[in-house]
Amino acid sequence: MSDQLSIVLFSGTDDRLQAAAVLTAGAAATGRPVHVFLQYWAVDAFRRDRIDLDHGASPEAGVAGRAAMAALRAAGQSSWKEVFQQAKDIGEVTIQGCSLTMDLFHIEHDDLDPIVDGIEGVASFMFAAGEGQIVFI
């Protein structure tokens, strides 16, 4: 249990989603289980009809940062969805939606991209995290 990495993925911008995907892949590549818990704007970003859209960037990206990110996409850089999928292919990675967020924003399980494995509550997430690492992104 204790080598599991638990990620509360709250943010809905492409830069932070990409950072979360890269951390997930890095941990999975070293053989560690990763448990990703989607809250708030991340749930919205994982909707099946929105996951491939442009989700913007953190404000400090500025014009230059957003242009650099757009150039990377145009050059074929893996999207964060693809990096999460690669992490799932090589390791033990589960992605769960937060039931409270989904109730609040009237999002159904079926609204989410199939890369999301299921729905759970925060107490379940905390219980599964145990005393292992928790990162909030």
Place this chain on the structure above:
Amino acid sequence: MSDQLSIVLFSGTDDRLQAAAVLTAGAAATGRPVHVFLQYWAVDAFRRDRIDLDHGASPEAGVAGRAAMAALRAAGQSSWKEVFQQAKDIGEVTIQGCSLTMDLFHIEHDDLDPIVDGIEGVASFMFAAGEGQIVFI
């Protein structure tokens, strides 16, 4: 000590404050002590004359996200202050202001809402966190 959850609460927007409150309540509900350390914009949000105001949302909320949050408030959703209070009622939760932030922004202990238990420095916080989980929100 090691099952304590320590939260550095830095953000001052209602969405992130709510996420912090829900994590705190989830951990408290499973019997774990939670130590919340308020820095920067979170200290400002916990001022007694501001804690009940609208503190906005992360930029990615957008118009639709802010409207959804406003609708939830209008429908009587518990505010993050109320969720923190519920967590304190059911478990071992302490909320401390960061002394450095308070010095920097000229905020006195008496300016803070009574839900804040005290003031401490970052070294005290790190010492109390020990090797347990630390989450930065």
Place this chain on the structure above:
Amino acid sequence: MSDQLSIVLFSGTDDRLQAAAVLTAGAAATGRPVHVFLQYWAVDAFRRDRIDLDHGASPEAGVAGRAAMAALRAAGQSSWKEVFQQAKDIGEVTIQGCSLTMDLFHIEHDDLDPIVDGIEGVASFMFAAGEGQIVFI
């Protein structure tokens, strides 16, 4: 190993960089090794020709918050670079740039301020973090 604090420093605004520097100094002051891994906008902020510039603040700072931060700078408050340097002077602190970010944004090691010790990949960072604390800022 397990008392090491690992920080993924992703943000590029002065308020969050300062929070990261203060946490680093607080941990170093209590004798703990600290490993800082720069991603995305933090890499940009550590460029030698930009590190001393104004990097703005989180959106919730607002006009009042940015004015308070400007007043602190004018009054001689240590910059986050100085606080990181103090932490390195008193403890075992290493600052590493993320190789993937640097590739993506075409940043060379030589473009970074000398306070950055080296470059590494995310898998190396995760391996070095082991089961110790990881904080994402």
